Amino acid sequence: MSVDPNIDFTSHDPSDGEEPSTDPRIREAQVLEERMRRALATKEDPLSDGESTSERLRRLERERLAGAEGSAEGSANGADAPSGD
Numbered sequence: 894m895s896v897d898p899n900i901d902f903t904s905h906d907p908s909d910g911e912e913p914s915t916d917p918r919i920r921e922a923q924v925l926e927e928r929m930r931r932a933l934a935t936k937e938d939p940l941s942d943g944e945s946t947s948e949r950l951r952r953l954e955r956e957r958l959a960g961a962e963g964s965a966e967g968s969a970n971g972a973d974a975p976s977g978d
Contacts, residue, residue: 928954 913920932950934940940949 913923928950931953932946934946934949940946944952
């Protein structure tokens with residue numbers, strides 16, 4: 894049986910669903926890894942014409958920040974409040 898000597902069996906697997914680390918340095922790396930994985934092109938979500946991975950990463954970050962601002966404004970305006978019907 895062939896074994897790859899470069900395999901790190903204790904490495905982080907982002908698909909295992911574990912909680913982020915309590916160590917701030919490791920948590921920062923986990924967040925960065927998650928952002929980078931979202932920016933990578935896949936068969937289901939290819940890059941747009943002329944778009945690089947770094948451009949996509951910046952665009953996704955802008956969209957994430959815009960979405961966070963929009964949801965904060967919506968809850969401040971009572972958009973999430975029950976209608977009372």
